Amino acid sequence: MGSLKPATTAAHDAGFLATRADALINWGRKNSLWPMPLGLSCCGIELMAMIGPKFDIARFGAEAARFSPRQCDLLIVAGTLTWKMAHACRTIFDQMPDPKWVIAMGVCSSTGGMYDSYAVVQGVDMILPVDVYVPGCPPRPDAVIDAILKLQKKIERESPLKVLFQGRGELDEGGTREFDMPPNQAVATHRIGTFEPVAGEGGEERT
Amino acid sequence: MTAIDRITAAMAEGTFEVIEPRDGMPCVAVAADGLRALMECLRNDCGFETNTFVTAIDRSAGALAIEPCYEVTYQFLSHAHGDRIRVRVRVPLTDPKVPTITDLWPGTSFCERECYDMFGIVFEGHPDLRRLLMPEGYDHHPLRKDFPHRGIEPDRLYREWERGRAATR
Amino acid sequence: MTETQIFEYTSGTPPEDLDADDPLHGELMKLHVGPQHPATHGVLRLAITLDGETIRDCDPDVGYLHRGKEKTCESLGWRRFIVHTDRLDYVQPLMNNVAYALALEQLAGLEVPQRGQVIRVLIMELSRIMAHLIYLGTSAIDLGAVTMFFFTFTEREKIYDLLDSYTGHRMNNTYIRMGGVYADIDDEVGREMRAWLEAFPAKIDEFEKMLTGNRIFYDRNRGVGTLTREECLAWSLTGPILRACGVEWDLRKQAPYSGYETYDFEIPIGTTGDSFDRYLVRVEEMRQSVVICLQTLDRLERTKGGEFLAEDRRYVLPPRAKVHSSMEELIFQFKVVTDMRLPAGEAYFAIESSKGELGFFLASDGTSDPLRCHIRGPGLMNVQVIPLLAKGRLLSDLVAIIGSLDFVMGEVDR
Ligand code: SF4
Numbered sequence: 190m191g192s193l194k195p196a197t198t199a200a201h202d203a204g205f206l207a208t209r210a211d212a213l214i215n216w217g218r219k220n221s222l223w224p225m226p227l228g229l230s231c232c233g234i235e236l237m238a239m240i241g242p243k244f245d246i247a248r249f250g251a252e253a254a255r256f257s258p259r260q261c262d263l264l265i266v267a268g269t270l271t272w273k274m275a276h277a278c279r280t281i282f283d284q285m286p287d288p289k290w291v292i293a294m295g296v297c298s299s300t301g302g303m304y305d306s307y308a309v310v311q312g313v314d315m316i317l318p319v320d321v322y323v324p325g326c327p328p329r330p331d332a333v334i335d336a337i338l339k340l341q342k343k344i345e346r347e348s349p350l351k352v353l354f355q356g357r358g359e360l361d362e363g364g365t366r367e368f369d370m371p372p373n374q375a376v377a378t379h380r381i382g383t384f385e386p387v388a389g390e391g392g393e394e395r396t
Numbered sequence: 397m398t399a400i401d402r403i404t405a406a407m408a409e410g411t412f413e414v415i416e417p418r419d420g421m422p423c424v425a426v427a428a429d430g431l432r433a434l435m436e437c438l439r440n441d442c443g444f445e446t447n448t449f450v451t452a453i454d455r456s457a458g459a460l461a462i463e464p465c466y467e468v469t470y471q472f473l474s475h476a477h478g479d480r481i482r483v484r485v486r487v488p489l490t491d492p493k494v495p496t497i498t499d500l501w502p503g504t505s506f507c508e509r510e511c512y513d514m515f516g517i518v519f520e521g522h523p524d525l526r527r528l529l530m531p532e533g534y535d536h537h538p539l540r541k542d543f544p545h546r547g548i549e550p551d552r553l554y555r556e557w558e559r560g561r562a563a564t565r
Numbered sequence: 566m567t568e569t570q571i572f573e574y575t576s577g578t579p580p581e582d583l584d585a586d587d588p589l590h591g592e593l594m595k596l597h598v599g600p601q602h603p604a605t606h607g608v609l610r611l612a613i614t615l616d617g618e619t620i621r622d623c624d625p626d627v628g629y630l631h632r633g634k635e636k637t638c639e640s641l642g643w644r645r646f647i648v649h650t651d652r653l654d655y656v657q658p659l660m661n662n663v664a665y666a667l668a669l670e671q672l673a674g675l676e677v678p679q680r681g682q683v684i685r686v687l688i689m690e691l692s693r694i695m696a697h698l699i700y701l702g703t704s705a706i707d708l709g710a711v712t713m714f715f716f717t718f719t720e721r722e723k724i725y726d727l728l729d730s731y732t733g734h735r736m737n738n739t740y741i742r743m744g745g746v747y748a749d750i751d752d753e754v755g756r757e758m759r760a761w762l763e764a765f766p767a768k769i770d771e772f773e774k775m776l777t778g779n780r781i782f783y784d785r786n787r788g789v790g791t792l793t794r795e796e797c798l799a800w801s802l803t804g805p806i807l808r809a810c811g812v813e814w815d816l817r818k819q820a821p822y823s824g825y826e827t828y829d830f831e832i833p834i835g836t837t838g839d840s841f842d843r844y845l846v847r848v849e850e851m852r853q854s855v856v857i858c859l860q861t862l863d864r865l866e867r868t869k870g871g872e873f874l875a876e877d878r879r880y881v882l883p884p885r886a887k888v889h890s891s892m893e894e895l896i897f898q899f900k901v902v903t904d905m906r907l908p909a910g911e912a913y914f915a916i917e918s919s920k921g922e923l924g925f926f927l928a929s930d931g932t933s934d935p936l937r938c939h940i941r942g943p944g945l946m947n948v949q950v951i952p953l954l955a956k957g958r959l960l961s962d963l964v965a966i967i968g969s970l971d972f973v974m975g976e977v978d979r
Contacts, residue, residue, distance in 0.1 A: 227601060229608055230630055230975050231655035231737060234699070238725070238735075241718035256603045273531045274608055274629040275554045277600050303648065306633035307538055307547025308530070316554070327737060418910025419671050445798040448915075451926065451939040458930035460909060469926070469939075471913060475798060475814060482913070503801030506949045514635075529628035529978055538636055545633075545640045 207350050214349045218262070218288065219341040220250040225261035227281065229268030232295035232327040236267040239330035249337055258284040263340070265333070266317070269297040270310040279316050288349070290320045292336050295327050302326060398422065399442065399474070399481045406441040407434065415484070421471075423482040431485050432495050435470075439500045444472035444481060447497075450507035452515045456489055457541040466492050466517055470504075487517065496522040514539035593621060598963075600629045605967060606703060607974030609948065618959050623952040627945070630978040638938035643669060643929075644743070644905050646938065651737040653940065654976040656699045657692035659728075660918050661976075662741035667822055668914035668925035669743045672907050673880055680871035681745030682823045687758075687861040688728075688740070689823070689916075690854040694765075695724050696919035697847045701772060704844075704968030708785050713775060720768055723761055730754050742882075744875030752869075755862055762858050769851055776844070786841035790954040790966040793838060800953065801946045804921025805846045806970065810838035816917035830857050840969035847971075850919075880905060904933045913941075920944060920971055940979050944972035 224246075228236050239246055246252050255261050258281045270278055282291070293313050296302030299322040301311035313319060320343060321336045397405075399422045400414055412424045412434055426434050438444045448471040456464040470483040485494055496519040498505045508519040509528040516537035519525060527534065531553055536543055599610035608629035614622035634653070638646040650665040651658035663685050670677065677685070698717040705713035725735040731754045732738035732747075740747045750758075776782045792802070794810045807814055815832045817825040833849035835842030875881050882901050883894040909931035915924030921943030928937040947970040954966045 231652050231658075233607070234655055234736065237714075238718060238722065241722070242715045243719070243722045256601075269630065269632055271629060271631055272550050272554050273631065274600060275551075276557050277608075277629070279558075281601060304632045304637070306545055306637055307536075307543070307550050308631050308633045310551075315551075327735075329735060417912070418908060419912035419914070421913060445795075447801050448913075448922070448924065449926065449939065449941040451937075453928050453937040455936075458934075458936050459932050460930045469911075471926070475812070478819060480913075482911075501801070502799050503946060503949065506945055510945075527628075529631040531628070538633060543636075545636055 207348075211348050211350050215345050215347060218349075219344040221253075222249075222251040222263040222290075222337065222340070223253045223255055223261045224251050224263045224265050225256070225258050225281065225285065226254050227264060227266050227268075227278065229266070229270060229274065230297070231269075232267035232297065235327040235330055236265060236294065236333070239333050244330040244334065246334060246337065249334060249341075251337055258282075259286065261285055262289045263337075264289065264291045264317075265294055266291065266298040266313045266319075267294040267327075269295075269302070269304055270313050270316075271308045272310055273308070275310055275316050278313065282317050288347075290340055290344070291317055292321045292323065292333070292340065293319045294323045294333055294336070296324055297326070299324065397477070399444075399477070399479050400424070402442040402477075403434075403437065403481075406437045417482065421480055421482050423484060425484045425486070428485050428487055428494050431483075432497075434483065435497045435500055438472060438481070438483070442474070442481075443476045444474045446473040446475065447471070447501040447504045447507070448473050448480070450497075450504050450511055452511050452517055452539075454515065454539065454541045455486075464489055466515055468494050468511070468517060470497070492517040493520055494518075495520050498522055513537070516540065592616070596960075600626075603707070606972065607977075609967075609972075609974055609977070611951065611963075613955075613960070613963070615960065618961075620955045620958055620960060620963060623955045623963075625948050625951050627948055627974070627977050630974045632979065634979045635938055635940065639935050642905065642933055643907055643927075643935055644901065646935070647741070647743070648739050651739050652975055653942065653979065654696070654918065654920065654923070654944070654973045655737065656973055657696040657919055658737045659688045659740060660692040660696075660916070661923065662739060663689055663823070664914065664916045664918065664923045665925050666741045666743050667916060668912055668927050669880075669907065671914045672910065672912040672927050672929060673743070673877075674908070675744050675875055675877055675880060677745050677823070677875060678872035679824075680749070680865070680868045681873040681875070683861050683864045683868065684746045684750055684873060685741065685823050686825065686828070687750070687858055687865070688731075688746075690857045690861070691724055691727070691758075693854045693919045694851050695721055697851050698724075700847055700919075700968075700971045701776075701844075704965075704971070705776060705782070707964045707968045708782060710775065710779070710782065713772070716768075716772060716775070720765065727754065727758050727761060730757065742874060744877060744881040745873050747874075749873050750865060755865055759859070759862050762855050762862070765855055766852060769848060773848060777848075783841060785962075785965050786844060786969065787839060788837075789840045789958065789962045790843075790969055791837060791839040792950070792954070796950075796953070797838070800950050802921065802950065803943050803946070804917070804919070805843050805850065806838075806921065806947065808832065809835035809842035809846045811836055816915060816922060820915070822914075822916060828857050828860050840965050843969045843971075880907075906931060906933050915941065918943065920947070920973070920976075923976075940976070942976035942979065944974070944977035947972040948977050 226236050240254055264282055293299045298313045301309050321340050323332050323336045325332055411430045412426045415423045415425055417423045450470050453467040455462050455467050465486040465488055468485045473480050487494055508522055511517050512525055513527040513529050514537055533553055594615045596613045596615050599605040600608040610626040612624040613620055634649050637649055647665055650661040653661045698721050702714040702717035729735050731750060732740045792810055794812055797807045797810050811834050813832055813834050818832055830853045833846050835846050878897040883897050887894040888898050907929040909929055911928045913924055913926045915922045924941040926939040930936045955963050
């Protein structure tokens, strides 16, 4: 499940204050994940069920689902991602503020699943760094909750202070994280899809 | 009165041909140039108020001995008479064209766009014949038999977008 | 039909007038809603041209969930494609299975045994309730009634549990087979279903208490998205949208399948054809579904032990136990799995799904490779009329319109 790294050596070298601060920040981050539910298809329904009364992810501090990527730090890609939708998905990811994590929910978003066809992205990891993959078609909500718990464990191992002072260099090594563009710029320069602005009507363009 | 009776009463002899499909639905075949006349007759004289779908079948493959063509298939429903009818037009593989029927049934607009998108059949006179399902700028017509299931460069448009994004960085 | 005139008609002012003094009047703005927007119910994108808050033009852009199902059918073969039909209208997976299976059966000329038909009707009606619950929850949440989402999902979870104990999975069950259903419903599940069905009408009353008499819900829906009968027919609309205009057209009555003609139920119709009537029609349909489900449970008790899967070895897999003991059955199994042929020809079969006419148009050339499988979903037509309904209305009405049209992108884009 994902690329779980052993506890970074940096944390051991960094001394008492730094490790305590890291632990505190990580504790805060992992218990208040704000998911961005990118419900694309069938898995989106199970995602709704997970937020719903029976499974209730509020128990794990992740119930504050917001539909604006600006407020979220956990992108849950739930459903089949098509190449037509891929720009939108990537733009949403770019718009999310750091630090951010991604869960690929369902076989479709993990590997393309049963859709080995001309229109479907064969796994969202072709366009995004993914932290946790959840198999299942659709996965039961329990499985996604398990993924959130796994992600929390992963967050525990991160060292935010090191990232703050030294950049993300070492963490980027595995290729799982790359930020090739500052988020704001992505919105300013690119619209989703291929629509043209309204020409000559004094129209203002908003995405 | 069955659907075929109503058409026979309203249309000139020899402009259409009655066929018997496997599911027993009344079905008529016409040539592309006789399509408009038949459609107007269906709409105005035979009481078919609703279009159910417009699609096509690519007959360039398959075990049946039919000359390769696209078979544009229309299906209509009459609420007043409670019956359905299917209309079949065969068009050639190169430069396939049929007249639009969106002025008679506005609801066929998306169906015709989809058919254009998937098969490349041009509906002449359609007010807004763009691709429906595939993104604009896509080069192929996926449901043609010569198009592979896994596609040809499916990620081309995305990669172009990505390159554009990297260039403005 | 529930009483509709609870309040007097209030939304008579045409929205154009509201904007007349607006200094920004006449300045057009293009607004893109979606493809990722909670109010579009999936990955629909709307390119809207706004004049102030009034919608001047609206261009729905679909295809963000186009997964190439029709092409997939051509390469997978008739039998294996049934798994993909679940994922069409994924709020009612089993209903799509039935539609596809019925189309196959029509092409093959296969009869489904009595008990199989009864089970199919039972799960189709459960699916209808599931789909309408999603409609209620999501359309109410769009209009601000967040509680409804939790209410309806509580009930949906119970149906999920029922289906879970019958099929082994919560959704995307694929339990229908060509020629019947995969397995029989046992008494235990039947009892659970009956208990739930008897308790459910009280829940519907509760939903209605929340919404039908709710001033905000009423005002935001009444007079919004009104369609006439002629418009509905010309724009190929079916299902609750058509019935809300007062047209009594339901394929369960007009072209019965799976023995619907033998059940006792009514078709609710509306009077004005607006969003609020669609809501009322759907709520009443849930009640009627409960009535049908209870009748099917009675029949299941009577036909206990009956056949539920046809015995035609050209199309239907032999039971597992027989495959292990009989050479002949093993050969049949092999033939069905590797090379199931349907007679050459074309067939169309449509059922009344929760959203309207869901039909499959199949063309076979007599080999095991399908020539064409066209899926006629009601959703595409519903998306198509958004511009018609939204033009000249306020932007906030768009949310009510989209909610009441109730489409699922999986089936729109296929
Ligand atoms: S994994 Fe299965 S349930 Fe999820 S989106 Fe894909 S097909 Fe649908």
